[in-house]
Amino acid sequence: MTRSDTRDADLSTPDGVLPATAFDRRPTFLARNRDVLLGLVGGFVVLAVWQATVWAGWVDPAFSGSPLGALGGLGHLYESGNLVAPTLDTLRSVGLGLLISMAAGIPLGLVIGRSVVLHGLLEPLIGIMYSVPFVVFLPIIIFWFGIDDSARLVIVVWSAIFPLMINVVSGARNLDASYLQVSRSFCAGRVRTLWSVALPGTMPYILAGLRxxxxxxxVGAIVAELFMGTSGLGYVVQAETSNFEMDNAMAAIGVIAVVAVVLTRGVAWLENRLTFWSGSVG
Structure with a gap:
């Protein structure tokens, strides 16, 4: 028997199959979903402490509600029709606002990021509009657009478009120089470069901004519903709080929290699926 035959015999099992290595083992369910499970445990602990303070008499549930009371309030909202329809109204505002923000913010961000002149002119204004809370502009928006659906849509778009644009501009300005070199080698025009080079190259930044x-x-949808809405989860919170139905209000707030987690987790999942080839952009 030669040395190679001896080595092969040592590595082989009686069935002629190589033994499984650590690289062949797939992560367990706990390992794959560790962050989600830890988040659920943390939320359960907070709710348990909250309920314990209510039972101990340290807080008045008439003013703060309680987790168990919120569960009852959730059933009451569902039976009264103040759960499903308001949730759909809020999701409709969020979805339409995101679509408009993406349709306007991504092209504008690419153009501004790739233009030295436009970036110098508009970058300070975008930073100001992002930094100043949009709530301070509510009186002006109401004066211009009234208190109907168009005003609420303006608030939703206003709240979403600027963080998206800031990320897209940053991605366009930090585009890999080799991508642009290839584009110039093929004599691609500016529009073609933006569409075929800048857009795919900035996808990690776009998804980070979308998150x-x-x-x-x-937040914009809920604020708009609080101040000028007649429907939506924000309006439900405002109406139930005005009637001192704190359990119902907390139930609506809980639904808002669940919607927020689902949306952000969904975008994070999409980001991981589409930009696995790229490093994290923060």
Whole structure:
């Protein structure tokens, strides 16, 4: 027997199959979903402490509600029709606002990021509009657009488009120089370069901005419903709080929290699926 035959015999099993290595083992369910499970445990602990303070008499449930009371309030909202329809109204505002923000913010961000002149002119204005809370513009928006659906849509788009644009501009300005070199080698025009080179190259930044925009869009929708809405989860919270139905209000807030988690987790999943080839952009 030669040395190679001896080595092959040592590595082989009686069935002639190589033994499984650590690289062949797939992560367990706990390992794959560790962050989600830890988040659920953390949320359960917070709710348990909250309920314990209510039972101990340290807080008044008439003013703060309680987790168990919120469960009853959730059933009451469902039976009264103040759960499904308002949730769909809020999701409709969020979805439409995101679509408009993406349709306007992504092309504008690419153009501004690839233009030295436009970036110098508009970058400070975009930063100001992003930094100043949009709530301070509510009186002006109401004066211009009234208190109907168009005004609420303006608030939703306003809250989402600027974080998205900031990320897209940053991605366009940090585009890999080799991509642009290939584009110039093929004599591609500016529009072709933006569509075929800049857009795919900035996809990690676009999805990172979208992840921020989703949260801000939901905030904008809820704020608009609180101040000028006649439907939606924000209006339900405002109406139930005005009637001192704190359990119902907490139930609606819980639904808002669930919607926020689902939306942000969905965008994070999409980001991981589409940009697995890229490093994290923050």
């Amino acid at each position: 921020q925009a989703v949260g801000r869009t939901l």
